[in-house]
Amino acid sequence: MMLKRLSSIACLTVITLVVGAMATSIASAPPVTVGGTVKSVSEDGKQITVVVGTGKAAKEQTFRLTGASKITLDGKSAKSDEIVEGTKVTLSYEKATSEVVAIRATTPKAEPAEKAKEDSVAESAAPAGKTGRSAKSTPKSDTSGAAATGDWPQWRGLERDAVSKDTGLLKQWPQDGPPLVWTANEMGGGFGSVAVTGGRIYVTGDRGGGQSVTCVNAADGKIIWSAPIGKPADGARSTPTVDGDLLLALSSRGNQEAEIVCLETVTGKEKWRKNFRSDFNGRMMSSWGYSESPLVDGENVICTPGGSDATLVALKKKTGDVVWKAKVPGGDAAGYASAVVAEVGGVRQYVQLLERGIVGVAAKDGKYLWRYDKIANGTANIPTPIVRGDLVFCSTGYNTGAALLKLVPGGGGTKAEEKYFLPANKFQNHHGGMVLIGDHIYAGSGHNNGLPTCIEMKTGKIVWGPERGAGAESAAIAYADGHVYFRYQNAVMALVEASPKGYKLKGSFKIPNGATPSWSHPVVAGGRLYLRDQDRLLCYDVRADRSTARADAGR
Numbered sequence: 001m002m003l004k005r006l007s008s009i010a011c012l013t014v015i016t017l018v019v020g021a022m023a024t025s026i027a028s029a030p031p032v033t034v035g036g037t038v039k040s041v042s043e044d045g046k047q048i049t050v051v052v053g054t055g056k057a058a059k060e061q062t063f064r065l066t067g068a069s070k071i072t073l074d075g076k077s078a079k080s081d082e083i084v085e086g087t088k089v090t091l092s093y094e095k096a097t098s099e100v101v102a103i104r105a106t107t108p109k110a111e112p113a114e115k116a117k118e119d120s121v122a123e124s125a126a127p128a129g130k131t132g133r134s135a136k137s138t139p140k141s142d143t144s145g146a147a148a149t150g151d152w153p154q155w156r157g158l159e160r161d162a163v164s165k166d167t168g169l170l171k172q173w174p175q176d177g178p179p180l181v182w183t184a185n186e187m188g189g190g191f192g193s194v195a196v197t198g199g200r201i202y203v204t205g206d207r208g209g210g211q212s213v214t215c216v217n218a219a220d221g222k223i224i225w226s227a228p229i230g231k232p233a234d235g236a237r238s239t240p241t242v243d244g245d246l247l248l249a250l251s252s253r254g255n256q257e258a259e260i261v262c263l264e265t266v267t268g269k270e271k272w273r274k275n276f277r278s279d280f281n282g283r284m285m286s287s288w289g290y291s292e293s294p295l296v297d298g299e300n301v302i303c304t305p306g307g308s309d310a311t312l313v314a315l316k317k318k319t320g321d322v323v324w325k326a327k328v329p330g331g332d333a334a335g336y337a338s339a340v341v342a343e344v345g346g347v348r349q350y351v352q353l354l355e356r357g358i359v360g361v362a363a364k365d366g367k368y369l370w371r372y373d374k375i376a377n378g379t380a381n382i383p384t385p386i387v388r389g390d391l392v393f394c395s396t397g398y399n400t401g402a403a404l405l406k407l408v409p410g411g412g413g414t415k416a417e418e419k420y421f422l423p424a425n426k427f428q429n430h431h432g433g434m435v436l437i438g439d440h441i442y443a444g445s446g447h448n449n450g451l452p453t454c455i456e457m458k459t460g461k462i463v464w465g466p467e468r469g470a471g472a473e474s475a476a477i478a479y480a481d482g483h484v485y486f487r488y489q490n491a492v493m494a495l496v497e498a499s500p501k502g503y504k505l506k507g508s509f510k511i512p513n514g515a516t517p518s519w520s521h522p523v524v525a526g527g528r529l530y531l532r533d534q535d536r537l538l539c540y541d542v543r544a545d546r547s548t549a550r551a552d553a554g555r
Contacts, residue, residue: 036061036198038087038105045080048100050091063093069100078105090199090219104199104219106150150526153197154241155293156384157478157523160340162435164480164524169542171482173495173507177540178529180512184221184537187214190236192293193521194530194537197242200224200265203532204236204249211236211251213263218526221539227268229261235534237291239521241301246271246317248294248301256283258290260303262320272320280305280313280325285333285355286380293338295350297363302350306334312352312361326366332356335381336431342387345409351392353381358394360407360414370416375403382431386441386457392416393457397430397447404460420460427453427462432476433521435484437498442484443477450475450488454500463500470494470508473517480524480542487531491518511538 036050039060049062071078073087083089083105090104156162170178188205195202201216211230216223230251238250247263262271276282276290282305284290295302301317308331314323332354339352341363348363357373375381377398386393395402404419422428427445434443441457444450450473451466469475471488478485479498483506486494491514497504511518511533520532527543 036089036091038083038085038089040085041065041080041083048080048083048091048103050089062098063091064097064099066099070102071105072103073105151197152523152525153195153243154296155193155195155239155338156433156521157525160295160338160384161386162433162478162521163437164478166524166527167481168544169481169483169524169527170495170544171506173509175507177493177507177509178542179540181528181539181541182221183539184216184223185535186223186226187216187532187535187537188212188236189534190532191291191519192236192532193239194523194532195240195242195247196523196525196530198265201530201537202240202242202247202249202265203537204229204238204240204251205535206232206236207535211253213240213247213249213261213268215265215268216537218528218539221537225268227263227270229263229270229273230259233289237289239293241294241296243296243317248296248317250290250292250294250303252289252291255287255289258282258284258305260294260301260315260320262301262317271318274315274320276303276305280310281307282310283307283331283333285335288336288380290334291336291382292334295339295341297341297350302339304334304339304352304354306354307331311354311359312339312350312366314363314366324366326361326368328354328359328361328368328371330356332359335376337382337384340385340387342390342392342407344390344407344414347409347414349414351385351387353383353385353394353396355381358385358392358405358416360416367413369414370407372403372405372416372418374418374421375400380431383429383433386434386436388436388457391419391457393434393436393441395422395427395429395434395443397424397428399424399447400428402427402429402455402460404457419458422455422460427455427466430474431519432474432487435477435479437479437484440498440500442479442496442498444469444475444486448473450477450486452484452486452496452503454503456500464502467503469496470505474519476519476521478522478524485522485524485529487518487520487522489517489519491516491533493522493529493531 039049041048088106093100188207190205192204210228212226214226231253233252240249247265252258258276259273261273300314310325311328312326335353337353339350342351349360357371357376359371360369375394377400379398381396390407392405401424402422405416408415430447441455445453445466452469453465454463471492473489476487484496491511494508495506515534523530529540529542531538
């Protein structure tokens with residue numbers, strides 16, 4: 001009898017320990033974070049339903065609100081009855097119970113009307129594509145999961161133009177730079193920039209014996225997941241493209257190997273992949289490896305294997321199935337740029353800088369439309385072109401120069417007419433990119449240099465510059481709220497007013513323990529400045545008023 005009692009006690013003890021361990025495991029599991037739009041809040045304030053994702057991928061999720069759920073609205077503490085339908089939220093919850101840990105909400109606002117004014121302040125506040133032309137002349141790639149403000153879902157931002165939608169940012173930096181919010185480690189080595197959307201940040205890097213995409217929480221920099229996408233290389237190059245519940249990125253191996261990989265944004269689970277060499281007989285122009293960031297346009301994703309069989313390809317973004325292969329005459333190898341969208345005479349097309357020139361192919365079927373070769377050099381063609389309506393501005397380094405092209409419908413296709421050409425001693429962008437604000441282009445000029453320069457786009461007139469900047473060597477740039485953010489190769493950050501009236505430095509700082517070369521492009525999203533620094537990711541708060549600023553991190 002005693003043995004039976006002891007056996008029963010032992011069983012109960014084991015069950016208690018197991019249940020306790022399970023409870024501890026559940027309690028210790030980190031909260032899951034999602035971004036979406038509020039559909040409804042129950043009358044008793046105990047449930048909230050959020051639409052996560054967009055289009056066919058959109059799904060409703062219902063979460064439990066408790067007395068411990070922390071809610072903020074526009075940065076201030078709020079109650080559940082203040083959250084209305086249509087509100088953008090970033091929501092953290094316990095996966096096992098669906099109980100809400102925290103909600104960061106933003107009041108829905110209509111985007112302010114932008115006016116075309118002749119003074120420099122008005123011009124610097126107007127992003128490219130908003131001044132002096134109709135909405136129809138601004139073709140956009142499709143990053144469906146992105147909000148208008150606070151998101152940077154792909155290479156060079158929402159419209160691939162390096163323009164942030166944020167406002168209410170610092171106009172002058174403190175002597176030591178804006179405040180550092182957090183630093184995250186274990187991003188992996190690489191030079192790619194970051195994508196920011198739905199309260200998460202995505203970056204490629206060489207880590208853990210391979211190349212991976214890592215997803216971190218925008219609020220604190222903690223890693224949510226990391227997914228392998230390939231073998232290690234000499235630093236990852238591609239910036240991920242996030243489209244709702246899908247993420248597209250390139251893994252690069254050596255100088256001629258690359259794969260385009262599709263992952264689920266929530267989990268990092270692989271959906272499909274294609275190999276540039278074995279699937280498309282691809283070819284890269286020189287030895288630094290594929291660096292492209294895929295372009296999502298509607299249901300397709302566009303990438304550039306290079307070579308005579310499939311210079312550019314369109315794939316179904318959900319399956320990887322081939323839609324078309326563009327065979328560009330001459331079979332150019334891939335360059336280092338990423339494709340952008342243009343629309344001329346009703347013809348939607350993709351503009352890409354290749355081995356021997358810049359080309360356009362039809363979005364519908366990949367038909368070759370036009371090319372312009374004077375802008376290419378034989379070493380590395382890098383900067384992403386700027387498109388405004390029927391105008392294309394392009395530049396490369398290695399003592400080449402820059403050109404403005406006008407795309408003209410003709411002969412059932414499109415012709416590229418040179419409007420002007422600037423020799424290298426006038427302007428050349430090696431790498432680091434260019435940004436069009438109003439009627440002027442701002443960029444760093446010079447081979448292995450990033451000398452701040454302002455150009456009138458229509459005429460090619462050098463309005464000011466090249467100026468000796470706050471840092472040294474090449475400079476990667478982004479625009480936000482009237483200013484251009486310069487990141488120099490020697491790990492110096494600088495804030496420069498975007499004004500044709502002259503070069504005005506508004507502050508600079510040295511990235512602490514910054515790795516060199518410091519090439520990754522800066523990102524301004526949700527009132528935060530994100531700087532990928534090889535294995536690290538740094539987040540700075542650049543809001544002017546951190547309690548009431550319109551931009552909210554991770555929105």
